[in-house]
Amino acid sequence: MDFRIRQLQCFLTLSDLLNYGRTARVLYMSQPTISFQIKSLEETFGAKLFVRDRQQVRLTDAGLAFREYARNIMDQVHAAHECLSSLHKRLRLRVSCGPVGQFMLLPSVLHSLAARYPDFELEVLELTTEQMISHMQEGKVDALLMSGALPISGLRFDPLYEDHFVAVVSRRSPLATKTEISVEALREIPVIASRMKDCRFHQPFLHSMLAPFGISPKIVESPYSCTVQFAYAAAGEGIALAPRLMESCTFPGVVTRPFREALPPMQLGLSAMRNNDSRAMTIFRRVVQDCAVEAFGRKLMPAAARRPKVADPPLMMFPAQREAS
Numbered sequence: 001m002d003f004r005i006r007q008l009q010c011f012l013t014l015s016d017l018l019n020y021g022r023t024a025r026v027l028y029m030s031q032p033t034i035s036f037q038i039k040s041l042e043e044t045f046g047a048k049l050f051v052r053d054r055q056q057v058r059l060t061d062a063g064l065a066f067r068e069y070a071r072n073i074m075d076q077v078h079a080a081h082e083c084l085s086s087l088h089k090r091l092r093l094r095v096s097c098g099p100v101g102q103f104m105l106l107p108s109v110l111h112s113l114a115a116r117y118p119d120f121e122l123e124v125l126e127l128t129t130e131q132m133i134s135h136m137q138e139g140k141v142d143a144l145l146m147s148g149a150l151p152i153s154g155l156r157f158d159p160l161y162e163d164h165f166v167a168v169v170s171r172r173s174p175l176a177t178k179t180e181i182s183v184e185a186l187r188e189i190p191v192i193a194s195r196m197k198d199c200r201f202h203q204p205f206l207h208s209m210l211a212p213f214g215i216s217p218k219i220v221e222s223p224y225s226c227t228v229q230f231a232y233a234a235a236g237e238g239i240a241l242a243p244r245l246m247e248s249c250t251f252p253g254v255v256t257r258p259f260r261e262a263l264p265p266m267q268l269g270l271s272a273m274r275n276n277d278s279r280a281m282t283i284f285r286r287v288v289q290d291c292a293v294e295a296f297g298r299k300l301m302p303a304a305a306r307r308p309k310v311a312d313p314p315l316m317m318f319p320a321q322r323e324a325s
Contacts, residue, residue, distance in 0.1 A: 003044045005077060008070045010037040011049065015067050018057045091280045092121040093142045096132055099226035099242070100161070100268055101146030103249050108291040109145070109284075117283060128224040129199035136273065143284060144271040152271075158285065159269040160292045166247060166256045168233045168240040175239075175257060182260045183213050190218040190238035198224035206241070209264055230254050243268070245296075 014023045014034065024031040042049050049063035059067065097106050106124070113120045125141055129150070135141040136152050144150070149157040167185075169175045175185060194202040203219055210217055220238045222229045226246075233240040234253030243266060247256045270288050272281055 003041055005074075007037045007041045007044075008074055010034055011041055012067070012070055012074065014038065014050065014057070015059055015063065015070075018059075020052075020057065090121070091117060091119055091283065092123070093280045093284050094123045094125060094140070095143045095145050095284070096125045096127040096135070096141050096147075097145045098147040098268065100163075100245055104245055105146055105288070105291055105295055108295055109288055112287050112291055113284075116287065120280070120283065122284075129194070129201065130197065136271070142272060142276060142281060145288065146268045147271060148266065148268060150271065152273075154274050155271055156274045157269050157271050158289075159267050160289070161245070161268045161296055162265050163243040163245050163268070164258075164265050165241045165263050166244045166258050168230055168242050168246075168251075168254050168256055170234050170236045171253055171255055172236060176255045178257060180258045180260050183210060183215060183263070186210060186217050186239065187215050190220040192220045192222050192229045192232045192238045192240040194224045194229075195221045213261070227251070 010023065010027065010029075013026055014020065017023050017026070020031050020034055024034050027034070038050060045062075045066070047062040047066070048060050049066060051058050051060055110122065113122060125135070127135060127141070129147075132141065132144055132147065133150055133152060136144065136150070136155070146160065149155070167175070167181055169181075175181050175189075191206055193206055196203060206217055206219070218238075220232065222232050226240075226242065229240045230242075230251045231253075232238065234251070240254075242256070244256075244258070270285060272285070
């Protein structure tokens with residue numbers, strides 16, 4: 001079966017006007033062309049749709065029945081056209097957040113987007129680091145909020161915040177009574193880290209960070225979620241390391257303590273593919289930067305340091321990232 005949208009337009013217009021000459025004028029077509037389109041449609045369905053004589057044009061019973069189907073088809077065609085033509089105007093983005101982003105920045109970003117761009121559709125995905133990498137490469141996520149720079153070809157990384165690590169320890173631990181702790185404690189107390197299948201970088205990074213102190217940490221593997229890792233710490237399974245900014249969050253059963261020694265800082269930011277120049281991404285980047293200034297204040301990185309990076313490594317560079325880059 002072969003029929004065209006134009007044939008349906010001719011049929012519906014003629015069924016309303018019941019006049020070939022007026023139908024031709026309305027559709028800016030010649031009268032013979034209208035006759036040809038109607039004849040082709042009748043041949044396709046094997047039924048006479050109009051009866052025409054010198055006095056009038058009228059629909060046959062088949063024409064009356066077919067008119068409802070034709071209207072439904074054209075309604076669907078118009079709906080599809082409106083949907084497809086509006087896609088490029090649609091403000092929609094899929095993002096995934098690191099722990100700091102979830103707790104410290106995402107709430108204000110959601111509030112700001114709702115207030116300033118009510119039609120903006122933001123889908124938040126909960127992903128592990130490995131899933132972030134694969135989803136970004138496959139185009140299944142558009143942006144990563146408050147994560148480190150990841151080894152993804154063509155990735156744009158906008159640094160937003162630089163922070164140092166603090167220790168997250170159980171309230172029942174003797175370390176909780178101290179105002180600060182030494183990395184020497186990590187010679188004996190295990191360090192809680194993400195499973196390798198969730199993040200290939202976390203454990204190698206901890207080893208490289210503590211190697212200058214002659215420490216090879218004992219690792220307690222945990223799911224990627226920072227709340228689960230803090231639960232492990234609260235249970236006394238080991239010490240978790242977190243950005244200092246997380247001190248302002250409340251988690252039961254744990255306290256945070258700074259390290260006495262200077263540890264490498266970590267850099268968090270907004271990641272997106274360089275070729276993503278959509279209006280939604282431009283708006284989202286601007287809103288994130290505004291919210292970061294409001295949330296972090298003086299702790300926000302200087303303007304010079306916030307320039308987008310496309311090749312330079314972040315301050316917190318995992319060994320596996322060096323190899324990938």
